[in-house]
Structure formats: C-alpha cells, structure tokens
Amino acid sequence: MTDPVGVRLKRLPHGEGLALPAYTTSGAAGMDVLAAEDCVIAPGQRHAVATGLAVAIPQGYEIQVRPRSGLALKHGITVPNTPGTIDSDYRGELKVILINHGAGDFTIQRGDRIAQLVLAPVTQAAWEEVGELDTTTRGAGGFGSTGGHAKLA
Numbered sequence: 001m002t003d004p005v006g007v008r009l010k011r012l013p014h015g016e017g018l019a020l021p022a023y024t025t026s027g028a029a030g031m032d033v034l035a036a037e038d039c040v041i042a043p044g045q046r047h048a049v050a051t052g053l054a055v056a057i058p059q060g061y062e063i064q065v066r067p068r069s070g071l072a073l074k075h076g077i078t079v080p081n082t083p084g085t086i087d088s089d090y091r092g093e094l095k096v097i098l099i100n101h102g103a104g105d106f107t108i109q110r111g112d113r114i115a116q117l118v119l120a121p122v123t124q125a126a127w128e129e130v131g132e133l134d135t136t137t138r139g140a141g142g143f144g145s146t147g148g149h150a151k152l153a
C-alpha cells in the first residue's frame with residue numbers, strides 16, 4: 001500500500017457531528033461514507049443521498065464512489081453509476097446515488113454507512129490521431145468473440 005495522500009475536506013452545516021469517512025480495517029481499500037440525511041428509497045427508486053461533505057482532491061487523483069457489498073446482497077441497494085466519479089476540481093457536496101433493487105422500502109438514517117470512497121490515481125489521455133492503427137490477433141473481435149462463458153478446454 002502506498003503512503004496516504006492528503007485530501008482537503010470541508011464539513012457542510014448538515015454534516016456537523018458526523019464521523020468522517022473512514023477505513024474500518026487497516027487493509028481496507030475504501031472508506032465507509034455516512035448519510036447526512038434520513039430518507040426512504042422505495043423499490044425501483046433512486047436518491048442522491050447527502051453526505052454533508054465537500055472535498056478538494058489533489059490533481060492527479062479522483063475519488064470513486066462504490067457500493068457496499070453487504071447492502072447489495074442483503075437489501076438490493078447499489079450505486080447505479082458505480083463507480084461514481086468525484087473530479088478533483090469538484091467543490092460541491094459529495095452525494096451518493098443509491099438505487100433500490102430490493103422488494104421493500106429501504107430506510108436510511110443519518111449516520112448510516114451507505115457506500116465506500118476509494119481514492120485512485122488518474123492519468124489523463126492525450127489523443128494522438130492516426131489514419132491506421134496497428135494490427136493485432138484480436139482485431140475487431142469483442143463482445144464474446146473468444147467464446148461464451150463455458151469452461152476453457
């Protein structure tokens with residue numbers, strides 16, 4: 001694991017009193033992030049849940065918003081835009097979009113751990129437009145061209 005990277009964070013008024021996103025174990029990839037509001041998400045519905053946080057991610061990094069597997073498995077709650085992208089130049093409130101694929105209402109209380117945040121390096125591309133690309137064995141084959149989901153022989 002690389003050394004931690006400093007990320008400036010500001011609590012918004014409705015985020016006061018909540019714990020900051022935190023790694024729950026020493027080897028965790030993601031920090032669990034808490035809801036800053038109470039809400040109920042009905043089956044099939046989605047909601048951008050407030051976190052009460054704004055951040056200034058250093059340039060060259062992003063924060064990814066990922067679902068928690070326990071919520072997905074037990075309640076059908078996931079992040080429809082996963083991984084959500086928090087850009088380094090975004091200064092608005094960090095929100096977690098959740099969708100309820102379960103059968104019942106899902107109730108969120110302020111302080112619940114709703115998703116996880118992963119800080120990740122970003123490399124921006126610089127296009128180099130050409131007339132022809134190099135040839136490869138795969139070529140234009142994709143979308144199952146190497147076989148379906150059957151075992152390899």
Ligand SMILES: O=c1ccn([C@H]2C[C@H](O)[C@@H](COP(=O)(O)OP(=O)(O)OP(=O)(O)O)O2)c(=O)[nH]1
Nearest residue numbers: 065081084085086087088090093094095096097
């Ligand atoms: O789960 C998310 C995803 C995005 N954002 C914020 C931070 C991000 O930097 C900004 C824009 O996100 P994105 O680029 O994914 O959305 P867009 O639909 O392309 O909006 P925009 O035109 O503002 O870039 O919205 C969140 O708070 N939570």
Ligand SMILES: [Mg+2]
Nearest residue numbers: 085086087090
């Ligand atoms: Mg965008």
